[in-house]
Amino acid sequence: QKEVEQNSGPLSVPEGAIASLNCTYSDRGSQSFFWYRQYSGKSPELIMSIYSNGDKEDGRFTAQLNKASQYVSLLIRDSQPSDSATYLCAVNDEVRTGGFKTIFGAGTRLFVKA
């Protein structure tokens, strides 16, 4: 059973700080990695995708991928109270039929204190 593991939190950071969210995955052959943000009572929203080792930056968000360690992280700089949400790590795996199966972690709850 392929797995994606995240610390459920809650992770609490003060406004303006850097929030660091981590994720590990079990399938060494995974190729596509994503971070989604989910506000309470809402559906997930794609915020970052990463496909190769290293860092990818988009505004205040940086995704980091280390395939050797099977580790993905998300850094949120200058955290704002509006960043308070659950952050879901997701991994896409290609299956034999040519389709894709997406495995989500359970999510990390982030609270940014004003």
Added chain:
Amino acid sequence: GAGVSQSPRYKVAKRGQDVALRCDPISGHVSLFWYQQALGQGPEFLTYFQNEAQLDKSGLPSDRFFAERPEGSVSTLKIQRTQQEDSAVYLCASSYTGGSGGQYFGPGTRLTVT
């Protein structure tokens, strides 16, 4: 343009009833995914379509669950003889690419089986 839409947004069914949940993906999106999300958990993969072809249905929990996308656009998830354990939010997502890219989620259908 319009995002992913789902209907109904809320559905209450008596145990044993059949239900049909509809998803309208973003126009032109090739891939369509269905997920089940329980409270406090990440979305659980149910099935994946590429155009009208159902390439993976390994996540469907039982043969009471059936999904179709006959013309490669709108999709329907049908649950026969609903059980209380089917109560969850059912999310639909679409992706422009063949499944390896990030996904855009609809608002979900909250199903309650009484």
